[in-house]
Amino acid sequence: MRVLDFTAVMAGPFATRMLADLGADVLKVESLEGDQVRARPPMRDGRSAYFGHLNAGKRSIALNLKAPEAIAIIRELVAEYDILVENFRPGVMQRFGLDYESVAAINPRLIYCSISGYGQTGPKAQNPAYAPVIHAASGFDIVNMRYQDGADRPATGGIFVADVLGGTYAFAAIQTALYQREKTGEGQMIDVSMMEAMVGMLVFETQEAQFPGGNKRPLYTPLKTTDGFVMVAPTSPRNFEQLCDATGHPEWRDDPRFRTNADRNANWPALLGLAEVWTLQHSAAEAERILAEHGVPCAQYRDVPAVLEDPQLQSRAAFKRIEDGSGSFLVTNPPFRMSGARVEVRNLVAGLGEHGADVLRDELRMDAERVATLKATGTLK
CATH class of the missing domain: 3.30.1540.10 (formyl-coa transferase, domain 3)
Known part of the structure; x- marks a missing residue:
C-alpha cells in the first residue's frame, strides 16, 4: 500500500505511522518549512525525537503547495497511490485543488481520509482545534474535574488523548475502506472527527446525562x-x-x-x-x-522512566530503538501483534524533503534538469 501523508503535528502522523508500521510505503508531503513538530523538544543536534517517534518509517518530500507545479506533481502521484491522509482545517485541501472529489476523478480507487477537530461538516467545522480544545469541548475535562474531590477547575493537561484517539479511529477506518475496496474496486472518503472520538469514549457519562439521579458511580482512587x-x-x-x-x-x-x-x-x-x-x-x-x-x-503508580524499563513491556518488545542521525532513541511499537505479519516501527526518520528528488525521478520519471529547475524555483526543497 502506498500512502500520501499530508498530516502534521499528532493525530494524522499517529495514524500514518501505524500504516508504516504495517509495511505501507508512506510518503510524507511537507511544506518547505516542514512539520512544526520537527522543531519541538526533546531536540538533539537539531533533530526532534518527538517528531521521530510520530514519523518513523516515512519518506519525505517538501513542496511549495502554493505553486501550480507542486499541485501538478501531487496530482501525478495521486494516480499511483492507494491512500491519502490529511489533517488540515476543512477547506484547505479544496483550495489546493486536492479535495476528495478532485483527486477521486484521477484515481477512483483512492482511500481519502480527513482528520479534523470537529469533522468536515457542521457549524464548528471551520473552527481551529488542537487536542486540548477538543478535550474541553467534548465534556471530557469537566467530567474528569467532577471525579476529583474538591477540584474547582478542570485539570491542566499535557497528554493529547484526542489526537491519539482520532488517529486510531482513522487507522481503523482506513483498514475497513481498504477491505471494502477489495470487494467493490472503489475508494471512498473518510471523515474523522476528533470531537466525536472523545465523546464516544464517555460511554457511562453519555447515559448518565440522559438518565440522572441514580446511585453515585464508584470511583477508582489511588x-x-x-x-x-x-x-x-x-x-x-x-x-x-x-x-x-x-x-x-x-x-x-x-x-x-x-x-x-x-x-x-x-x-x-x-x-x-x-x-x-x-x-x-x-x-x-x-x-x-x-x-x-x-x-x-x-x-x-510509576513514572515514564520506570515504564521504559518495565519487564512486561520489554518481554513484549513494546519499544524499539531507532536512529535519526543524532543518535538512537526508543519509540513505541503498535500495541498489537499479528501471527502472519510484521508489525513494528521501521528504522527511518527522514530529513525534510530527503526523498523528494528520488520520488520525482523514480516514480514520475522526471529528468535531472527538471528536478533541478523545481529546486531552483522554490517548488521543491
Whole structure:
C-alpha cells in the first residue's frame, strides 16, 4: 500500500505511522518549512525525537503547495497511490485543488481520509482545534474535574488523548475502506472527527446525562503506600474476596456494608479507606506483589522512566530503538501483534524533503534538469 501523508503535528502522523508500521510505503508531503513538530523538544543536534517517534518509517518530500507545479506533481502521484491522509482545517485541501472529489476523478480507487477537530461538516467545522480544545469541548475535562474531590477547575493537561484517539479511529477506518475496496474496486472518503472520538469514549457519562439521579458511580482512587501509591480495583465479587484474603481481613465478607455488590458500590469509599489502612503498611511494590499474588487487580503508580524499563513491556518488545542521525532513541511499537505479519516501527526518520528528488525521478520519471529547475524555483526543497 502506498500512502500520501499530508498530516502534521499528532493525530494524522499517529495514524500514518501505524500504516508504516504495517509495511505501507508512506510518503510524507511537507511544506518547505516542514512539520512544526520537527522543531519541538526533546531536540538533539537539531533533530526532534518527538517528531521521530510520530514519523518513523516515512519518506519525505517538501513542496511549495502554493505553486501550480507542486499541485501538478501531487496530482501525478495521486494516480499511483492507494491512500491519502490529511489533517488540515476543512477547506484547505479544496483550495489546493486536492479535495476528495478532485483527486477521486484521477484515481477512483483512492482511500481519502480527513482528520479534523470537529469533522468536515457542521457549524464548528471551520473552527481551529488542537487536542486540548477538543478535550474541553467534548465534556471530557469537566467530567474528569467532577471525579476529583474538591477540584474547582478542570485539570491542566499535557497528554493529547484526542489526537491519539482520532488517529486510531482513522487507522481503523482506513483498514475497513481498504477491505471494502477489495470487494467493490472503489475508494471512498473518510471523515474523522476528533470531537466525536472523545465523546464516544464517555460511554457511562453519555447515559448518565440522559438518565440522572441514580446511585453515585464508584470511583477508582489511588491508595497511599509508604513510598508512593497503588491502584486497587476489586470490582467483581471474587475480587472482593481476594482483597479480603490479601489484606488479612476475612471479616469484611460479613460486614453489612460489603455483603453484596450493590452494598459495596454504595459504600465504595469506605471499602477503599479500609484497604488504604493496609496499603499504608507496605511499600507500593510490596502491596502490588501481595495483592497480585491473591488475584486482586492492582498496579503501583510509576513514572515514564520506570515504564521504559518495565519487564512486561520489554518481554513484549513494546519499544524499539531507532536512529535519526543524532543518535538512537526508543519509540513505541503498535500495541498489537499479528501471527502472519510484521508489525513494528521501521528504522527511518527522514530529513525534510530527503526523498523528494528520488520520488520525482523514480516514480514520475522526471529528468535531472527538471528536478533541478523545481529546486531552483522554490517548488521543491
